[in-house]
Amino acid sequence: MAKNYWLMKSEPDECSIDDVLAAPGRTVAWSGVRNYQARNFMRDEMRPGDGVLFYHSSCPQPGVAGIARVASRAYPDITQFDRTSEYFDAAASAERPRWFNVDVQAVRRLRLIPLATLRARPELADLAILRRGNRLSITPVTAAQWKFITIVLAESASKNRKAV
DNA sequence: GCCAACGTTGGC
DNA sequence: GCCAACGTTGGC
Numbered sequence: 269m270a271k272n273y274w275l276m277k278s279e280p281d282e283c284s285i286d287d288v289l290a291a292p293g294r295t296v297a298w299s300g301v302r303n304y305q306a307r308n309f310m311r312d313e314m315r316p317g318d319g320v321l322f323y324h325s326s327c328p329q330p331g332v333a334g335i336a337r338v339a340s341r342a343y344p345d346i347t348q349f350d351r352t353s354e355y356f357d358a359a360a361s362a363e364r365p366r367w368f369n370v371d372v373q374a375v376r377r378l379r380l381i382p383l384a385t386l387r388a389r390p391e392l393a394d395l396a397i398l399r400r401g402n403r404l405s406i407t408p409v410t411a412a413q414w415k416f417i418t419i420v421l422a423e424s425a426s427k428n429r430k431a432v
Numbered sequence: 433g434c435c436a437a438c439g440t441t442g443g444c
Numbered sequence: 445g446c447c448a449a450c451g452t453t454g455g456c
Contacts, residue, residue, distance in 0.1 A: 277442090325442065327442095401448070402449090403440080
């Protein structure tokens with residue numbers, strides 16, 4: 269099956285790309301997603317090896333902060349069973365779990381590609397996260413968008429750093 | 433099944 | 445803090 273690509277939002281106060289890089293195995297469980305569409309992407313479409321744009325949201329400098337990869341198939345999100353968790357779901361049971369998550373492994377940090385930079389590029393006009401009113405925390409990325417962001421934008425960011 | 437009210441997201 | 449946009453809830 270062809271490799272898929274995704275953009276996953278995370279609030280850096282909660283879990284930044286550096287937090288994932290510092291985690292054991294550079295891997296974290298992407299638990300706590302409580303949106304059906306995002307859940308379905310993880311449960312039904314994600315496969316180990318899929319590419320992930322790690323996006324920092326709800327922070328002073330929103331943008332793509334790193335590259336990661338899907339590191340597991342989806343499995344039941346343990347936080348739905350934990351009464352002490354803010355993600356507890358009384359309607360879920362072990363027999364009928366409602367929420368699922370994959371594991372995400374950090375690959376590398378990027379010099380931040382700011383949201384404004386993404387918006388400025390006509391090549392990314394159809395990027396889901398740039399669509400008006402988009403709030404989904406997990407969105408698909410096309411192979412062309414992935415290449416453009418991880419090669420063209422990440423490269424030019426690296427050159428700019430040398431120039432500065 | 434409709435739809436108003438409410439809650440959340442997330443950039444600014 | 446504001447506000448647009450969208451998802452969810454619950455009465456009917």
